[in-house]
Amino acid sequence: MRLAGRSAMRLVRAIPVVGSRFGAPPRLDLDGRVVFVTGAARGLGAQIARAAHARGARVALVGRTLGPLEDLAAELGDGAASFKADVTDAAALQRAADGAVAAFGGIDVVIANAGIAPPSETVATIDPDDFEHTVEVDLLGQWRTVRATLPAVIARRGHIALVGSIYAFFNGVLAAPYAVSKAGVEQLSRALRVELAQHGVTAGIAYLGFIDTDLTSDAFADEHAAAIRSAAPGFITRPMSAEAAADAVLSGVERRAAQVTAPGWVGPLLAARTLTTAVMDDVLIHNPRVNGAIRSAEAVASQSDS
Numbered sequence: 001m002r003l004a005g006r007s008a009m010r011l012v013r014a015i016p017v018v019g020s021r022f023g024a025p026p027r028l029d030l031d032g033r034v035v036f037v038t039g040a041a042r043g044l045g046a047q048i049a050r051a052a053h054a055r056g057a058r059v060a061l062v063g064r065t066l067g068p069l070e071d072l073a074a075e076l077g078d079g080a081a082s083f084k085a086d087v088t089d090a091a092a093l094q095r096a097a098d099g100a101v102a103a104f105g106g107i108d109v110v111i112a113n114a115g116i117a118p119p120s121e122t123v124a125t126i127d128p129d130d131f132e133h134t135v136e137v138d139l140l141g142q143w144r145t146v147r148a149t150l151p152a153v154i155a156r157r158g159h160i161a162l163v164g165s166i167y168a169f170f171n172g173v174l175a176a177p178y179a180v181s182k183a184g185v186e187q188l189s190r191a192l193r194v195e196l197a198q199h200g201v202t203a204g205i206a207y208l209g210f211i212d213t214d215l216t217s218d219a220f221a222d223e224h225a226a227a228i229r230s231a232a233p234g235f236i237t238r239p240m241s242a243e244a245a246a247d248a249v250l251s252g253v254e255r256r257a258a259q260v261t262a263p264g265w266v267g268p269l270l271a272a273r274t275l276t277t278a279v280m281d282d283v284l285i286h287n288p289r290v291n292g293a294i295r296s297a298e299a300v301a302s303q304s305d306s
């Protein structure tokens with residue numbers, strides 16, 4: 001009888017999607033865990049660190065300048081330590097990972113958050129160094145973060161959360177290297193989720209809409225990015241608070257979720273991505289404000305060339 005029960009459960013687990021409900025890894029409560037966050041000096045990363053610490057986690061704050069990380073560590077008090085690492089530097093990330101393990105005894109959760117926005121240029125006009133540096137930070141920086149921390153996360157059967165964006169499936173007009181990176185991050189999270197399942201480790205991506213941080217205000221200060229923004233419905237470009245975004249990311253970690261979406265409208269758009277992708281690209285092609293922004297970006301580039 002018990003044998004029949006076990007065979008039935010094995011059969012149920014083999015059914016895609018349904019099976020995962022019956023074989024889901026246990027919840028990962030943050031209380032007492034060690035969370036390694038990149039880009040923790042400000043914006044979403046700092047808020048994730050604050051919120052994880054408030055839920056009882058010890059936090060390894062990782063970033064390229066120690067000063068603001070140390071200020072945040074002092075604000076949080078016990079259970080917070082800072083580590084200097086630029087995510088373009090694999091050796092520095094390894095030192096940060098080793099330092100976090102030495103300070104806290106291990107790493108349960110990695111949040112690959114550090115990111116930048118590129119200048120609002122077209123693929124034709126952007127400085128090649130700007131394009132490639134964006135991919136270096138936004139995509140390869142996440143891969144390097146994962147690679148440096150993976151043995152520690154496997155040892156703790158933990159979770160890896162990659163901070164993605166709606167740009168993983170939105171059109172990246174005037175932000176191509178950012179969208180290319182976030183689409184790559186999505187694939188990284190999917191491969192990790194399957195490759196690490198046998199180790200009891202989970203991985204997921206957060207598809208986040210606009211957040212009220214420096215990254216958004218700096219990007220929208222550019223007239224071409226502002227023109228693209230004005231062509232989109234207001235509910236899409238209205239930024240959510242960093243607190244709301246951090247809460248969504250951490251709730252996803254606790255559920256070991258493969259996907260996190262925020263704010264509320266992102267989930268339905270993601271679910272209908274085949275349709276929304278086709279419609280969005282067509283709408284953008286025919287939008288006069290978008291076309292004006294592209295022409296203007298090209299004109300500015302050709303003026304500075306001549």
Ligand SMILES: NC(=O)c1ccc[n+]([C@@H]2O[C@H](COP(=O)([O-])OP(=O)(O)OC[C@H]3O[C@@H](n4cnc5c(N)ncnc54)[C@H](OP(=O)(O)O)[C@@H]3O)[C@@H](O)[C@H]2O)c1
Pocket residue numbers: 038039040041042043044045062063064065085086087088112113114115116137141163164165166208209210211212213214215216
């Ligand atoms: N803001 C949005 O609307 C939005 C939407 C969806 C997803 N996201 C994603 O959320 C993440 C955080 O963005 P944010 O909005 O919080 O931006 P932010 O306020 O500009 O903060 C970015 C953080 O990343 C760090 N960083 C940048 N380059 C780095 C590097 N090479 N090495 C190490 N750290 C580096 C920055 O460090 P410094 O302080 O030293 O510059 C800063 O702490 C990014 O992955 C972004 O793509 C943002």
